[in-house]
Amino acid sequence: MAEEQMQLEEAIRPLKLALMKVYVNSSTLLLPTWKMLLEELKQTISIMPCDVVTRWNLTFDLLEYALDHRKAVDKMTQDWDLGLRKFEMGDHEWVLVKQLRDMLKILKDATLFFRAMDHINQVLTTTSLDHSYMLPIRTAVSTAKKTLNQYYELTDRSEVYQIAMVLHPRHKLSYFKTAHLWRQFR
Numbered sequence: 001m002a003e004e005q006m007q008l009e010e011a012i013r014p015l016k017l018a019l020m021k022v023y024v025n026s027s028t029l030l031l032p033t034w035k036m037l038l039e040e041l042k043q044t045i046s047i048m049p050c051d052v053v054t055r056w057n058l059t060f061d062l063l064e065y066a067l068d069h070r071k072a073v074d075k076m077t078q079d080w081d082l083g084l085r086k087f088e089m090g091d092h093e094w095v096l097v098k099q100l101r102d103m104l105k106i107l108k109d110a111t112l113f114f115r116a117m118d119h120i121n122q123v124l125t126t127t128s129l130d131h132s133y134m135l136p137i138r139t140a141v142s143t144a145k146k147t148l149n150q151y152y153e154l155t156d157r158s159e160v161y162q163i164a165m166v167l168h169p170r171h172k173l174s175y176f177k178t179a180h181l182w183r184q185f186r
Helices: 002-024 028-040 056-068 070-078 091-112 117-129 135-157 159-167 174-178
Strands: none
Touching: 002 091, 002 135, 028 070, 056 070, 056 091, 091 117, 091 135, 117 135
């Protein structure tokens, strides 16, 4: 188990570093320079969203904003006077940020539009096996899939959830039949 954890940490390390670089660029200490850069680039003056570790939807918002403002982020980190050169993002890191944003968008859309967990599970499974995504993204997605499945499985066992599904006009007993859980609950 410890070796698996070490492998996981090593595989997602590039992703963590890229996220840290994006997050550092959202500092309010740099706000006056940020606003001047946006003005110079003829972009709407705005502030980069804050990220909260436990809220992946805010991570999506941050990454979406960073990608939309890539020129400004790059200019900020290239300015020697600001002391941010060590946070300069390479093309490889921007690809990681874009791929993570794309994955989080699927989750955000599903949450906003109440899509079924089955869709999320299918997308996470497909992505975790899709070699067009870089290893850190596939590893992070695979870990997210395992975590979601743990909680999803607990939900299925909850009596309150089972009652809610049976009382739901659209689902009734069909959910349990299609999820192959019917035998457990008869």
